[in-house]
Amino acid sequence: MRKKVIIGNWKMNNDKQETENLLLNLKNKTWNKEIEVKVSPSFVNLEYAQKILKNSPVEVVAQNMHYEEKGAFTGEISYKMLKSINVNSVIIGHSERRTLFYENDDTIKRKIKTALDNEMKVIFCFGESLEDRKEKRHIKIISKQLDVITNGLKINQWNQIILAYEPVWAIGTGLNATPEQAQEIHKHVRKEIATTFNKNLADSVQILYGGSLKPNNSKEIFFQPDIDGGLIGGASLSFEDFYSIIRSIDKN
Ligand code: PGA
Numbered sequence: 001m002r003k004k005v006i007i008g009n010w011k012m013n014n015d016k017q018e019t020e021n022l023l024l025n026l027k028n029k030t031w032n033k034e035i036e037v038k039v040s041p042s043f044v045n046l047e048y049a050q051k052i053l054k055n056s057p058v059e060v061v062a063q064n065m066h067y068e069e070k071g072a073f074t075g076e077i078s079y080k081m082l083k084s085i086n087v088n089s090v091i092i093g094h095s096e097r098r099t100l101f102y103e104n105d106d107t108i109k110r111k112i113k114t115a116l117d118n119e120m121k122v123i124f125c126f127g128e129s130l131e132d133r134k135e136k137r138h139i140k141i142i143s144k145q146l147d148v149i150t151n152g153l154k155i156n157q158w159n160q161i162i163l164a165y166e167p168v169w170a171i172g173t174g175l176n177a178t179p180e181q182a183q184e185i186h187k188h189v190r191k192e193i194a195t196t197f198n199k200n201l202a203d204s205v206q207i208l209y210g211g212s213l214k215p216n217n218s219k220e221i222f223f224q225p226d227i228d229g230g231l232i233g234g235a236s237l238s239f240e241d242f243y244s245i246i247r248s249i250d251k252n
Contacts (some may be wrong), residue, residue, distance in 0.1 A: 003034055004249050005228055006036070006249060007061065009040045009210075009232065009236060010063075010236060014042065019045045019048060025243075026053075026056075026242070027052065027053060036057075036229075037058045037059070037246060038058065038061050038089065040060075040062065062089070062091070064090065065078060065079050065114075066111070066114075067113070079115060089120060089123060092115065094125045096171075105145075105148045112124065121160050124162070126146060127211070128141045133169065142185060142189070146192060150196050158201055164208040165182065166209075169211075170210075170212050171211050173211075174212050176212040176213065182224060186207045186209070186227050189207055208227070208229045210230055210232065212234070213235060215235065215248065219249075229249060230245065230249075
């Protein structure tokens with residue numbers, strides 16, 4: 001039985017005080033223990049977030065990291081730094097990293113390898129652009145993006161992976177995928193994993209949806225059989241909205 005997951009990707013938002021306010025509110029709430037809740041603050045607030053969330057089941061995850069362990073990479077952060085403050089999960093392949101910071105399949109692949117080799121969990125994002133969808137090549141694009149992660153991955157490394165389908169046209173636009181559109185992709189992804197690896201594995205991988213998830217659309221999206229939760233950007237910046245999204249999966 002796959003556990004449900006809700007992750008708040010704060011992106012470049014929330015200063016120290018805002019981080020504290022939001023996390024103290026979250027720490028006071030409870031939900032079904034079977035739901036994994038994670039937040040991803042900016043690098044500068046990771047350690048503070050850890051401190052606030054001490055003794056709480058909420059995990060703190062990083063938004064990015066470099067593939068090298070250390071060296072002359074001004075402005076970058078390594079897995080070793082993250083692990084030294086007990087951050088053991090990282091988001092890789094987010095569309096903003098791909099488009100705004102020119103990360104390509106090669107960079108993404110290296111980052112994933114470094115993370116997995118060093119016992120970190122990877123939240124791997126993938127998704128098609130609007131043009132891809134209009135041209136009806138979204139399935140092909142998604143398969144290609146997934147190749148980056150499935151190619152070379154050992155079966156026993158899958159427990160370090162969470163997948164997040166995030167159609168680029170839905171991120172921050174207020175235009176979410178319909179439950180049917182998202183379910184179609186999630187089902188396809190499981191089929192691909194079953195073909196490349198095996199069905200048991202395909203059935204055990206957590207696959208999240210991300211892209212304009214809000215309290216008023218999350219329940220019906222989470223209700224889909226192959227959707228295990230969400231990666232939430234904008235709505236994770238409001239404690240009320242984020243908690244309400246957690247509640248919406250709690251009731252499913
Ligand atoms: P959004 O962002 O919820 O603001 O659309 C999702 C994401 O980028 O992970």
